[in-house]
Amino acid sequence: MTSSPRTSRPATARLAYRSVNPATGEVMAEFPTATDDEIRRALSAADEAFRAWRRRPIEERAVVVARVGHLFEERSEELAAIVTAEMGKPIAEARDEVAFCAEIFGYFAEQGPALAADQEITASGGGRAVIQRRPVGVLLGIMPWNYPYYQVARFAAPNLVAGNTIVLKHAESCPRSALALQQLMDDAGIPAGAYLNVFASHEAVADIIADPRVAGVSLTGSERAGAKVAEIAGRNLKKVVLELGGSDPYIVLDADDVVASAASAFATRMGNTGQACNSNKRMIVTAGIYDEFVAELTRQARALTPGDPAAGTPGTYGPLSSRAAAEGVAAQIRDAVAAGATLHAGGTLADGPGAYLAPAVLTGVTPAMAAYREELFGPVAVVYRVDSDEEALALANDTPYGLGGAVFSTDPARARKVAEELESGMANVNAAEAEGAGMPFGGVKRSGYGRELGPLGMDEFVNKRLLYVSD
Known part of the structure; x- marks a missing residue:
């Protein structure tokens, strides 16, 4: 959904997705931004996939997610080479990033079902009370260029296990990494529409967040981008997770x-x-x-x-x-x-x-x-x-x-x-x-809010529903 002829909203040179080798300045690939029609089709596909994906037992979803981790291991050299060429990461660190992604997908595939299990609480006045963790729907991920795989992994892995579906808007400077991830998800057996890469423009992101089929958005990026996304999400009553800057x-x-x-x-x-x-x-x-x-x-x-x-x-x-x-x-x-x-x-x-x-x-x-x-x-x-x-x-x-x-x-x-x-x-x-993978990641103050990874990473985009059964 990222390379068909434009039918509306033309891409600009500033927003075109370009893969440039920062070591040489060579332009390796360029892709147009998605049209309005392509984005509408992506959202429809993600929403339709959610209806089926959420109904599959979490143990089945975990098996599919585990295959994603295995493919990260199998394709380590290929994936590492792409990210090194696209954003300059030293090759040893690129391999480490790929290995960490395999760990993250493996962690949530193994631990996710238990982390999302019903939690019984004391019911006043008798009866039985249970907190259930249910998926909420289509999620938009807005990801940065500095860790093109890892940032996606820590957002996508827990949410796919939980039963949500993903629309992924990656950084404009790493389209080849984004496409490699899409291929990996497809080959692992993530159902059609459950993980969709979209080369969306900044203008289109606002429309995606506002779409009623989108239940939440996670952004890793700058303070300025985080503030804009949070403002749009707040206007539309959408849950947000923000991982912004730091000066540790x-x-x-x-x-x-x-x-x-x-x-x-x-x-x-x-x-x-x-x-x-x-x-x-x-x-x-x-x-x-x-x-x-x-x-x-x-x-x-x-x-x-x-x-x-x-x-x-x-x-x-x-x-x-x-x-x-x-x-x-x-x-x-x-x-x-x-x-x-x-x-x-x-x-x-x-x-x-x-x-x-x-x-x-x-x-x-x-x-x-x-x-x-x-x-x-x-x-x-x-x-x-x-x-x-x-x-x-x-x-x-x-x-x-x-x-x-x-x-x-x-x-x-x-x-x-x-x-x-x-x-x-x-x-x-x-x-x-x-x-x-089991260590929660996130900040306070102007570094954002919400957590990824670990037990807390499973809890951000789920409906923590109370089920009460009276005696």
Whole structure:
């Protein structure tokens, strides 16, 4: 439903779905946005599929969903190569992303029936009361480019098991990844219409949300996109899950081996070339180890050279998702330095069409600078010096975001005391994150609301119905 001739609402160059290799600037494929007629047919097909899919026993749905996970494993190399070419993810990380998707689909296939089972509660005045979890209908997923498979997996897997059907609007920059997912779902036996990729325009998204056949929408993306989607959904009384930006604190209170601690922090920050919502964008380090910590970060950054993300050569870094993205982060760095911040390494753009930005280490960022409040979505380690645990906590919470956070110390009780006070949806002690299909993911404040993955991921788009049977 994404490549037929246009019959209405023409696609624009800005909204056309284009697959561009960010390492070279090469346009690999381009697709028009879906027409109004194509979208109407997609919604009708998803609604019709829901009527049958919801009636199949959840155990049967789980078997089909399990096959999706198996196909992720079987097609690992093919899928990884697509995402590396399309958004520049280093090939080893692309393989890891595919493997995580297999885990997610496997988790919900195995655990979903129990997570959605009837829950008996005490009935006042006798009788029997049960909370039932029933599917709600067609769901719209609006997904980003930074994890083209994983973001879809954590939305689609629990909801397909629950009995909902999916209309998926992927990012305009990763159409090949979107089509590979559609093929995988089809080959796994997801019924026709139960998972549908649609290359919808931004304008069409508003119409889809407003359509009475759509029961809810999940978006992972920017604050601006989240606010617009939530406004439209609210006007139409639709349930929303939002996973938006983040500026996660990464607090290091002390360390036996400062060099190793800094190297670990840098490796975490470089994951996906710094393009992760829950990356450690603000490193908060106590004064006693700060200088050595910054020196090691600087050494790590300077040691890297640009490389082909498909080659996986040690000691290299890949491109950002696009030249425009790299230019945007470079501009943020320049603005911070112009306002008085110190750039210890990197921050320079490579010549040519590639989206290479040298990994940067930035200190001296103050509340008067835009970089203090903004999310730096790229390979930039921003480091703050603090003199106490209390100062570290105050700085950590001085942000409009509240996705995740981590606290490190040789004394776990000390680290936990600080972590308990983080204003975030996820808090970690002596670990950058708690990654796993069973670990709920989501934030508070301007990082959004709702949860994905784990037991909570099964509960977002279900009707938690009370069934009461009187004596």
